[in-house]
Amino acid sequence: MDSINWLYTDKVKDHFMHPRNVLMDESGFEADAKGIIGNIKCGDEMLIFIKVDKEKEIITDCKWKTFGCASAIASTSVLSEMAIGKTLEEAYKITSHDIAKALGSLPEHKIHCSVLGDKALRAAIDDYYMRHGMDDKVKKEKEHIICQCLGITDKEIENAVLEGARTYIELQEHTKIGTVCGKCKEKSLELMQQYMEKYFKK
Amino acid sequence: MLNYRKVYLDHNSTTPIHPEVRKAMIAAMNTFGNPSSLHEFGRVARSLVEKSREKLALFVGADPKEIVFMGSGSEANNTVLNLFSCAGFRKCEVLGCSLAKKEVITTRIEHPCVLESAACLAERGVVVHSIGVDQYGKINLEEFKKRLSGDTGLVSIMAANNEIGTIQDIKELVKIAHGKGALFHTDAVQAIGKFPMNVKDLDVDYLSLSGHKIYGPKGVGALYVKKGVQFCPFICGGHQEHGRRAGTENTLGIVGLAKAIEMREKEMADEYERMFKLKKLLKQGIEENIPDILFNGHPIESLASTLNVSFLGAEGEAILLYLDLEGIAVSTGSACASSSLDPSHVLMATGISQEQAHGSIRMSMGRETTKKDINYVIKKLTKVIKHVRDISTVVSGEKHG
Numbered sequence: 001m002d003s004i005n006w007l008y009t010d011k012v013k014d015h016f017m018h019p020r021n022v023l024m025d026e027s028g029f030e031a032d033a034k035g036i037i038g039n040i041k042c043g044d045e046m047l048i049f050i051k052v053d054k055e056k057e058i059i060t061d062c063k064w065k066t067f068g069c070a071s072a073i074a075s076t077s078v079l080s081e082m083a084i085g086k087t088l089e090e091a092y093k094i095t096s097h098d099i100a101k102a103l104g105s106l107p108e109h110k111i112h113c114s115v116l117g118d119k120a121l122r123a124a125i126d127d128y129y130m131r132h133g134m135d136d137k138v139k140k141e142k143e144h145i146i147c148q149c150l151g152i153t154d155k156e157i158e159n160a161v162l163e164g165a166r167t168y169i170e171l172q173e174h175t176k177i178g179t180v181c182g183k184c185k186e187k188s189l190e191l192m193q194q195y196m197e198k199y200f201k202k
Numbered sequence: 203m204l205n206y207r208k209v210y211l212d213h214n215s216t217t218p219i220h221p222e223v224r225k226a227m228i229a230a231m232n233t234f235g236n237p238s239s240l241h242e243f244g245r246v247a248r249s250l251v252e253k254s255r256e257k258l259a260l261f262v263g264a265d266p267k268e269i270v271f272m273g274s275g276s277e278a279n280n281t282v283l284n285l286f287s288c289a290g291f292r293k294c295e296v297l298g299c300s301l302a303k304k305e306v307i308t309t310r311i312e313h314p315c316v317l318e319s320a321a322c323l324a325e326r327g328v329v330v331h332s333i334g335v336d337q338y339g340k341i342n343l344e345e346f347k348k349r350l351s352g353d354t355g356l357v358s359i360m361a362a363n364n365e366i367g368t369i370q371d372i373k374e375l376v377k378i379a380h381g382k383g384a385l386f387h388t389d390a391v392q393a394i395g396k397f398p399m400n401v402k403d404l405d406v407d408y409l410s411l412s413g414h415k416i417y418g419p420k421g422v423g424a425l426y427v428k429k430g431v432q433f434c435p436f437i438c439g440g441h442q443e444h445g446r447r448a449g450t451e452n453t454l455g456i457v458g459l460a461k462a463i464e465m466r467e468k469e470m471a472d473e474y475e476r477m478f479k480l481k482k483l484l485k486q487g488i489e490e491n492i493p494d495i496l497f498n499g500h501p502i503e504s505l506a507s508t509l510n511v512s513f514l515g516a517e518g519e520a521i522l523l524y525l526d527l528e529g530i531a532v533s534t535g536s537a538c539a540s541s542s543l544d545p546s547h548v549l550m551a552t553g554i555s556q557e558q559a560h561g562s563i564r565m566s567m568g569r570e571t572t573k574k575d576i577n578y579v580i581k582k583l584t585k586v587i588k589h590v591r592d593i594s595t596v597v598s599g600e601k602h603g
Contacts (some may be wrong), residue, residue, distance in 0.1 A: 007523070016520075017527065022593050040596065041556045043517065043537045043545070047595045065595040069519035069536070073593060180537075181556075 008071060009104030015074035020081055023049055023063035031063070033131060035123025037151045038116050043180060044068040044149075046076050046120040050083070052128055057088045064120075071103075071110040075117040078102045088125050094118050115176050119151045146188050149180035154191055161195040168192070208529045209575040213415075213568035214364050214392060214508060215533055219458075220417035220569075226461035227419065230454055237451045238442065247453045254460030258424060261463045262409065263400035270425045270446045271456050275391040275412030276315040278425035279358075281436035281447075282387045282408045283319035286328055286356060303355030305329040307379075309341050310551040311368075312360055313389060317547070320358070329353075338500035339368030339552050347378060354384040361393035365535060365548040365564055366499030367508030369393065376405045385431060391415055391423075395466035396505055397474065407431045413455060417569065418462030422455030473569055477506035480567055480576050484509055487580030492587050496558055498549060507567045510535075510549075512558040513587050515596030521563055524586040530579055535562040 031049035038045040051061035062080040099114040129137045143153035160174035235243030259266040324330040331349040357379040362369045376386045387408035395416035409426040440448030498510040518536025535546030545559035
């Protein structure tokens with residue numbers, strides 16, 4: 001069967017078969033911060049723990065747990081490798097695109113799995129900032145999560161509108177919003193309308 | 203026990219060709235004549251098609267004239283639902299056509315080919331009632347009786363469900379439907395060849411079946427149409443199948459289907475006993491080795507070869523792919539495995555939570571499945587579920603969430 005094309009890239013398969021940095025023994029790992037995103041109802045949930053060198057603000061260790069499909073498991077696994085050794089600021093900038101790229105590629109309907117990964121990491125970094133009196137660096141707090149499944153915020157909807165999204169499908173293409181349970185559709189359409197009026201109405 | 207073996211537990215999806223079917227098809231491979239041609243080439247092919255029709259008719263208790271060969275079970279189902287598309291929208295020459303009514307009744311657990319056809323009818327103005335099911339997937343009889351009225355033209359209810367295996371009491375449902383003058387169609391794609399089904403005994407008006415679910419070839423199915431009930435072709439423009447399905451007959455496929463049916467007749471009873479025991483073994487093995495599980499489907503009135511189980515805290519696509527690496531083929535109702543990202547409509551209809559649907563795995567056994575296979579599956583499944591749960595947030599998620 002190995003000779004037959006697998007569902008995903010070899011890189012995804014490798015991380016799926018041999019996931020790196022999974023947190024197996026929680027009691028033996030003292031994390032400096034943690035972040036959680038998604039929920040089981042929606043089919044994906046990711047939990048990321050980080051250890052940070054306080055002086056240099058460098059992520060020295062990154063462990064994780066994921067409830068999700070093969071690409072979700074591989075996304076978190078590769079992300080943990082990417083995060084270790086980066087400064088908090090650098091790690092904050094890792095995007096879902098970077099994760100998908102590191103995995104070779106992901107099928108269109110699996111992109112949201114990588115979207116969750118970078119959000120979970122940012123949530124962990126925010127948590128670190130909060131715990132260490134650096135509240136000013138927390139970006140999430142000023143935003144509101146609209147899509148509970150994927151943790152997509154009003155800020156991202158605003159950005160998508162500024163980037164040219166004009167229909168719900170275009171908004172989904174930009175953000176992947178509402179591609180899981182779809183309950184946020186009404187609210188996100190409302191926000192989209194508001195931003196369109198704010199920026200593009202005379 | 204072997205460390206690696208290939209175990210195919212996805213027979214509800216499709217089955218391998220039966221060796222006897224293979225032989226019959228190879229023997230018929232050179233019969234290329236068009237069954238409609240009058241010359242000898244055509245007559246030889248016609249004879250194969252008609253002999254096949256007789257075998258199939260005999261197996262389901264129908265008259266050969268009541269059997270229409272089609273391209274698939276989906277086509278058979280589409281054909282029946284589409285009988286309704288003319289209702290009230292075009293002048294039909296059939297006087298008093300009972301399909302010229304306003305309503306269709308179906309259920310929430312039908313195959314997508316029925317659900318989509320019904321949705322299409324609804325868009326064209328037909329009133330479609332989708333009956334719910336209980337936690338085991340049995341249709342809600344009270345709701346069915348309530349929705350059924352003189353306006354109901356057609357009832358379409360599957361005999362056995364492909365995902366959870368639940369079997370409906372078709373005979374009883376037909377009686378109720380006929381009581382209100384509605385025609386009755388059953389999608390028997392998963393039921394035919396697994397337990398005895400006789401169209402005269404059930405008194406159904408239409409029945410769909412497919413070749414590749416019963417060790418026959420893909421691309422061939424059949425529809426039973428009771429003598430005298432309304433029928434309009436779905437694929438028009440040919441006199442084939444007595445004008446009921448245009449297109450040159452798939453002689454080779456039809457021969458394969460008939461042989462598959464013949465083999466079912468010989469093997470079905472013994473196989474049922476064997477499947478029943480294997481399912482019990484599999485179920486027990488899972489119960490004894492894996493905690494936090496939930497079996498889906500009816501505990502008794504269910505296909506003997508189908509077992510659907512939810513593993514809490516584990517996601518179906520991940521389970522499926524880890525099992526695949528161990529040589530075991532199963533399927534899942536998890537949203538992650540579908541491009542629509544929606545969990546199985548059948549499981550959701552039974553009222554289980556999304557989390558349970560995401561962790562569902564369907565194992566469907568077949569004639570070549572052995573006890574050794576099942577023991578291997580229990581062993582590997584136990585390992586895989588532990589691994590997936592070790593990675594999963596579910597326990598820690600509650601703590602940290």
